[in-house]
Amino acid sequence: MRGRRGTARGRARAGHGRTTATGRLVVVTLASVAVMGLGGGPPGRQALAAGTAGGAYAFAEGAQTVDGAASTADAVRLEAGRTYRSTLPGNGKVHYRLELDATSNTYVSATAVPPAGRTVSATDGVKVSVQDGDGRSCDADTTSFGAAGSPHPVAAWAVREISPRRSLCKEAGTYYVTVERVDRGGGGSSPGPWELELTAVSEPALERTGATSAPEEWDSAPPRPVTGTPERRAGGAGFARATPVGEGVWRDDVRPGQTLFYKVPVDWGRQLHVTAELGSSRTGGSVYVPAALDLDLYNPARGHVADVGVGYDGDQKSEDLAPLPPVAYANRHDARGQIGAMRFAGSYYLVAHLAAEVADHFGDGPVPLTLRVGLSGAAQDGPGYAGEAVPPDVFAVTEEDREAAAEGAAAGDDTAMRALAVGGIGSGSALLAGLGVWTLAARRRAVP
Numbered sequence: 001m002r003g004r005r006g007t008a009r010g011r012a013r014a015g016h017g018r019t020t021a022t023g024r025l026v027v028v029t030l031a032s033v034a035v036m037g038l039g040g041g042p043p044g045r046q047a048l049a050a051g052t053a054g055g056a057y058a059f060a061e062g063a064q065t066v067d068g069a070a071s072t073a074d075a076v077r078l079e080a081g082r083t084y085r086s087t088l089p090g091n092g093k094v095h096y097r098l099e100l101d102a103t104s105n106t107y108v109s110a111t112a113v114p115p116a117g118r119t120v121s122a123t124d125g126v127k128v129s130v131q132d133g134d135g136r137s138c139d140a141d142t143t144s145f146g147a148a149g150s151p152h153p154v155a156a157w158a159v160r161e162i163s164p165r166r167s168l169c170k171e172a173g174t175y176y177v178t179v180e181r182v183d184r185g186g187g188g189s190s191p192g193p194w195e196l197e198l199t200a201v202s203e204p205a206l207e208r209t210g211a212t213s214a215p216e217e218w219d220s221a222p223p224r225p226v227t228g229t230p231e232r233r234a235g236g237a238g239f240a241r242a243t244p245v246g247e248g249v250w251r252d253d254v255r256p257g258q259t260l261f262y263k264v265p266v267d268w269g270r271q272l273h274v275t276a277e278l279g280s281s282r283t284g285g286s287v288y289v290p291a292a293l294d295l296d297l298y299n300p301a302r303g304h305v306a307d308v309g310v311g312y313d314g315d316q317k318s319e320d321l322a323p324l325p326p327v328a329y330a331n332r333h334d335a336r337g338q339i340g341a342m343r344f345a346g347s348y349y350l351v352a353h354l355a356a357e358v359a360d361h362f363g364d365g366p367v368p369l370t371l372r373v374g375l376s377g378a379a380q381d382g383p384g385y386a387g388e389a390v391p392p393d394v395f396a397v398t399e400e401d402r403e404a405a406a407e408g409a410a411a412g413d414d415t416a417m418r419a420l421a422v423g424g425i426g427s428g429s430a431l432l433a434g435l436g437v438w439t440l441a442a443r444r445r446a447v448p
Contacts, residue, residue, distance in 0.1 A: 057113045057153050057259075059085055059197055060240035068094025068196075072176045080106060080202035081390040083240065086179075088112060088126070090191040093180040096198070098130070098160070102172040104387075105203040106130075106160045109302035110179045111239060113195040114151040116257055116356075122147050125182045126194075130158040130175055138169035142182050143304050147291035148355035152259045153238070154296075157303035162205065164212060165333065197239070201301050201394050203344070204387035206329075214334035218271075218325040219376075225275040225320070226372040233408050235260025235352065239302060242349055246405035247375045253366030254293075254352060256359035263347040264373055265401040269380030271326040272297075272348060272373075276310055277318035279368025287361040288313040293369070294353045297321060300346030300394055306338050314362060329383035344395040345382065 060083040068086050069075045075097035078084060088094060088110075100106055112126035125144030131137055143156040158177070160169050169175070179196065230251035236242045242261035254260055266272050276295040292312035297305040310319045325331055325339050332343040354367060382396065389395050 056237065057111075057195070057197075058236065058238035058241040059083075059195075060238070063197065066096070066198075068096060068179065071095065072097070075176055078108065078177065078198060078200045080200045082200065084196075084198040086196040086198055088179055088181060088194045088196050090193060091181065093178050096177040096179075098175040098177060098200070100160055100172060100175055102170060103162060103205045105162055106175075106200060107157055107203070107301035107303065108159075108177050108198070108200045109155050109157040110177075111153050111155040111197040111199075111302065113153045113197070115192060115194070116151055118151055118192070120145045120149055120151045121183065122149050123183065124149075125154055126156050127180050127182045128156040128158045129178045130160050130169070131178065132169050132171075133174050133176075136168050138166075138175065141304070144182065146294050146307070147309060148289075148294055148353075148357065150257065150294075150353065150355040150357065152257075152294070152353040153351070155239075155298060155302045155304065157301055159303075161332075163332075199239075199302060202390040203395060204385045204389060207384045207386045210383055211330040212333060214330050214332075214339060215325065215328060220323040220325075222320060222323060223273045223374055223376065225318075226273075226374045230370055233262070235262055237261065239298075239349060242347070243408060244347075244401070244404040245350075245371070245373055245408070246402070247373055250371045250373065252369050254354045254369045255366045256354050256362075256364055257356040259351060259353040260369070262350040262352075262371065264350065264375075265397040265405050266327055266345060266348050266375065267379040267397040268328070268345045268382050269326050269377050270345075271376045272324055273376065274321045274350060274374070275318055275372040276308065276321075276352065277316065277370040277372065278310055278312050279370065280316045281314045281362055281367060286313070289355065289358055289361060292317075292355050292358050292367075294355070295319075295321065296349075296351040296353075297324075298349040298351065299341050300344060300348065302349070303341050304337075305341040305348070312358065312362075312367070326377050345397055346393075346395050347397075347401065 063083040063085045065085045066076045072095045075095040077097045077099060098106060108128065108130060110126060110128045114120060123144050125142060127140065127142040129137060129140035138160045139158040141156040141158050143154045145151065145154060160175055162170055226247065226249055228249045230249045233243055233245055233250040233252060235252050238261055242263040245262050245264055252260060264272065276293060278293055288311060290311045291309045293310040294307060296307045299305050306321050306324065308319045308321050310317050322338065325342055327342050327345050329343060331339050334340050350371060352369060358367065
């Protein structure tokens, strides 16, 4: 059974060409309509500003809503490659079902989204486990809110793995996923229900048997933080809306209670280094918040890898994520969770949460956040899978991923049209119709 280490969370230091006037009007009004559809803020940013205590969680579009069952006998099936929405009650377990073959590894992740404005303890969190039909445990994982005790989305994962190290859970058949609250303190914090986002991904077997032990040596020396002029890159509001970033220095503002999501494409053989920095504030004083910022790293299956806490007193403060090994298939053979989680290539997620307590001492205005992202080592070929992962390319880095990280938009993402869809088709469509008439009239006036 895995679990988040509490020590890391408590650690803290004391123009592209000529455009006619008419053409410019069309471009600007389309962007403006996208913004207005979301209530006057940039796409993604408004979802943060209008939600709970700093930001509503952006669930995956098209996620199917399912009910967790009180008994495994009534459990709804989860399919690999799909995302689901559900609810986790204040007490008790909820169950879901998997139908698995005898060759693939399956990873199930549950992202718990507690309501803002509630109290949570440092040990409160979510637990996910996978069991076979006889009730034997295949795997379990727990993730907590950490020392700040500030409610925010947290994810835990569990795996059915075909491995020589595991004697159970290798057969094809029916398996069960159990999700439950964890409140080791027994204080009953945040007693109401939480929303859940569930994902399941499938990893195929290898064509040839690879190494059966983790790499013994890798460069664990803390690297020099990435330097350079920070580039503005607004964070997303959920895993499915995480903002792509690559190697570089990225800047945004985060409000107390707000959570920002980024994703970094990390290829096989590459080593990820991250530094989180809170900038100085004009309202700085003598008060010190020891766990002001919580930065979590999740792997492509939304499995928790590592975390770090940054204290804050109004002056600039920074902390590094603990050194992590290069991405390698054989890392899964290491018993240490941080190393074992670096087992496949793909998009690694950086989730930054500013504790609600910061508002008590520094106001509810935004605090400057800088993420220094470094990637070392040469990209290598993958391990040679015998089939295709579900969903495809979840354990790979594509050219589209690299382009998205360079440009800051998800591959194939039409931000303006998505904003219209999310922000209110009725008012947006009416505004578009009016602007269309306006533009047509302007064109007619321009014709001699």
